[in-house]
Amino acid sequence: MAIPTQARVVIIGGGVVGCSVAYHLTKAGWQDVVLLERKQLTSGTTWHAAGLIAQLRATANMTKLAKYSQELYGSLEEETGVATGFKRCGSITVALTEHRKQEIFRQASMARAFGVEVEEISPAEVKAKYEHLNIEDVQAGVYLPLDGQGDPANIALALAKGARQRGAVVAERTNVTGVTRDGRRITGLSWQNEQGEAGEIACEHVVNCAGMWGHQVGRMLNTNVPLQACEHFYIVTEAIAGLTQMPVLRVPDECAYYKEDAGKMLLGAFEPVSKPWGPIPDSFEFDQLPEDFDHFEPILEAACNRLPMLAEAGIHTFFNGPESFTPDDAYHLGLAPEMDNVWVAAGFNSVGIQSAGGAGMALAAWMESGEKPFDLGDVDISRMQPFQGNKHYLWERSRETLGLLYADHFPYRQKATARGVRRTPFHQQLLDNGAVMGELAGWERANWFADAGQKRAYEYSWGRQNWFENSAREHRAVRENVGIYDMSSFGKIRVEGPDATAFLNHIGGGQYDVAPGKIVYTQFLNERAGIEADVTVTRLTETAYLVVTPAATRLADQTWMQRHVGDFRVVITDVTPGEGVLAVMGPKARDLLQKLSPADFSNAVNPFGTAQEIEIGMGLARVHRVTYVGELGWEVYVSADMACHVFETLWEEARGMGASLCGMHMMDSCRIEKAFRHFGHDITCEDHVLEAGLGFAVKTDKPAFIGRDAVLRKKEEGLKNRLLQFKLTDPEPLLFHNEALIRDGEFVGYLSSGNYGHSLGAAIGMGYVPCAGETAAEVLASRYEIEIAGVRVAAEASLRPMYDPKSERVKV
Structure with a gap:
């Protein structure tokens, strides 16, 4: 079959994943679908795969995709006449x-x-x-x-045949040799076959399904696809x-x-x-x-x-x-952050056969609608940081990731390879004071602090790990005195220009036309009012704002903003490395800062939700009065050149007050007591902002913004789910996330996050409960249990934070 000169989409790679994407796009009605395979279909990895087809994956949506794959493979033979060898053998x-x-x-x-x-x-x-x-x-x-097994090559060939039957062109022995690019779009591909024939295809979309070649194909398409054979x-x-x-x-x-x-x-x-x-x-x-x-x-x-x-x-x-x-043993799926029409489905970590059907379905749905069909955060390519495309990094990390598939998947387990790439300005000072580092998005972050003489390493288990009491002391320091922890890894994105206010009011649910120095806690919503980002926005000047994001989603959040700039006159810049950030939190935080700075930290001058420029020690900083731990406190932003001095100044005075250096584990245990949501767990793109209990952050009285109509519809229709906080009645069991949630004896969901509440005296979890047609009182009147390793444990439920429900401690 001749290769056309124009296509709606060109898929690069004819393994099981590329064939699945072609199959599902044609099934969605796409015409002009072309798949180019450099050699022969399945000739890379698919042909020698073991063909194990399991249903259960690490999260609900990944399990949904794996179950879909099974169902699809069971029906493919009837549709295409190609035997897939699929059988449910358990x-x-x-x-x-x-x-x-x-x-x-x-x-x-x-x-x-x-x-x-x-x-x-x-x-x-x-x-x-x-x-x-x-x-x-x-x-x-x-x-x-x-569970089952199948014939990998024939599954791929059946998918390819299904795509062909609906009009796709599948060209083997045809290599993509180059691209034509216009800004953030690929407009055409050059190809050459083994007969020496060559040509070009103009295209609207490109999908990188090149498997172990995905990294180099990604580079050709001006995208970062971190994977290693x-x-x-x-x-x-x-x-x-x-x-x-x-x-x-x-x-x-x-x-x-x-x-x-x-x-x-x-x-x-x-x-x-x-x-x-x-x-x-x-x-x-x-x-x-x-x-x-x-x-x-x-x-x-x-x-x-x-x-x-x-x-x-x-x-x-x-x-x-x-x-x-891949660096984290999760595959890559979705729209590449560097380009606006380059998609990725690659890096399947030995689960390509069981994942391909669902991945192809999800990507096709995303390409068709322009929005993720459900939360795909586990595998969204935008989770990968630019440095993770470094070949030396990939080589070192991949020595570990293959084995991690069957390693003990302990909670809080840290990767051991390819560490130390990204360090905050306080890195060495924290190590000198006993920090035990974890890694997130390449950032080395203090997770807990060891005592003198204590082994500075994790000893993993499913029970209380060796750092449990260390973190409990850090938790109590923040609740009772003052704790200092490093937040430098959190993303900092500067949005500036004459249209900065209008742009943010378009993209976000909050009201950003506020005085300089005001901080707005807010969400960026999609058209369904699902949560695409959970951030704080600080107005720095009349034309400049600072958007602070979770460390892992900085690139995704910045990409979301850039894709919605349109005609707004704004510049969006990642300034994360430019400032170190120390959080100073606890009932004595004001006392500490007042000793080190002539600035006024009173409610009259610096109320909750405001920022001010200050002198501290012999340096300068900016303090934001916000909290993710539910206590009085400030985040101290200081330029990288003065960061070490500010740390020394703070810590010398803080030690005299009996303060503690604290880690990320403390931050998470404190935030869950306060029922603060964690993006990627408690709130995602498929969780409606009202059902997540964040309606207070959405201002529907302002002009149109993304998701406004869906917010108003939900107000009329009523909630179908509510996010509840749970506390186990037994103080011994631990919660992590994904534990089964049981209401009046019936399974109704799972915990989106979990940790131990040291102030509340038991493990705390959060999770969504179906509630269509019910009042809040009716939801809370039920009997709740959490199933942990087959054992059901009774739990108390609350819609209000169990710790300081009126936020009196935060605003004192």
Whole structure:
């Protein structure tokens, strides 16, 4: 078939993901869909994938996409006539340690909250379902009866055929060699095939589905797609007499998975230290990498003990093939932040087959409507920071990320590789005072402070970790005295120009026509009144504002603003590294600052929600009177050159008052007591601002702004969900997030966030409860429980913050 000279969309890459995107776009009615594959369909990673198809993922929406993939693959054969090999054989995950048992039982509770059929099973029940398994040290198992497996290449070919049947052009052996660019848009692609023919396609959209080539294709398209190819090993045995269909078996404590296929057994590994691979030769097509038996041998040795039949079976195939991994083990999906018509679906971290159907569906829906169909924050490409495209960084981080798929997924687990890239001005001073660092978006951040002589490292578990009491003391310091913590990593975006006020009033739900020095807590909404960003906006001058964002969403929030500039005369600039920020919080915060500055910190001069320029020590700073911990306090903004001096000045005086340096864990435990929302967990693009309980921040009496109509509609229709705060009645269990939420004996949802409330004396969670047609009193009258690793724990519920519900402490 001839390649057209014009297309609505060109998809680059013919693996299972590219085929899925083509399938779903044509299913949505898109015409002029062209898919270009450099070699042959499936010839990169898809052809050698293991084909495991699981339903349960880490979040509700990722689970929704995985379940959709299963349903799609079950119907593809009937639609296209191509056999996909899909069968629901079930899956079993076994735990060999108490830590892993706690993890998989928590996952089982989460599965129930997400509507996935699941069953916790004993070692004897594991043996009954998987007779070949040595259960000598098996502690427990989890069984998902509807999980399955399929033929990866045929699934991709079926998707490609479905797309062709609806008019898509699928061209193999056709390489994209260059692009034509106009500002933030790609207007055309150049191509050349193996026959030496060449041409150009004018296009409205481009989708990067290039798999392990996604990084270099991304560069060609002026976008950042951080991923790295790694070697992935498995063996396939000779035929084993009497071996029949078995569930997929995962033994993560031994880094192994097992799949029966046509009377043979496949054993694959996600070893703790992996082997990055590259550069990829231009000739790569259905290729294998050199064997490395020494690398695989420890996995095989443990497997022969776990599945004794393997010791007797001959090895038919020793396979080593490359797969792409991202810095955080989540795939990349969505509109690339650097461009306005370049989309990405790549970097699937060995879960491409089970993810491809749902990812293709979600991306097609996003491209069709121009808005995310639901929250895709876990995988949205805009979560990636620009530096994460650095090749050295990717090489180092990927040595760890492959193995993390089967590592213990402890709460608060920190990545160990590729650390120290982004440091705040206070980094060394915090280390000198006992800081234990965590990492977020590349930023090194003090998470907690160790005592003298205490090991400065995490000791992970599902119970109270080694830093629990340290953080509790930091929490109490902020509640009772004063605590100082580093907020420099939070995004700082300067919006300035003659139309700055009008622009912000268009994009945000708040009222920004305020006096200079005024701070507005606000949300940027989409047309459905879902929350795209949760920020504070400080008016600095008549024409300049500072928008402060969470560290992880700075790029996404800035991109959202830039895409809505239109004709407004504004300039939007990231100024995050230019200022250090120290939060000074607690009932004695005013006393501390007053000792160090001649400025007036009284309510009369500097009330809550205002900023002022001050002298501090021998330097200058700007203080914002806001709080994310629910106490009297100020955020001290100081230029990077004076940051160390201001820290020394503050800390020297604060120590004499018995103050504490504090970390991010303290900030989260304090904020959840106050029921402050956490973006990405409690509030997302699919959570309506009124249902999130943030209607007070939306000013519908101002002229039209994005989402205003949806806010007014919801006021008329009434709420369908309410975000509640929960406190466990038992002080011992811990909450993290995604625990199942039970109302009057029925599963109604899951916790969006959780932490321990040291002042309230128990674990605190937040979560949405369906409430259509109900009053607030009726919602609160119910009996609530939280399921934790299969155990139901009673919980009190509240619509008002359980800590300082009237915010009297904040405004004192």
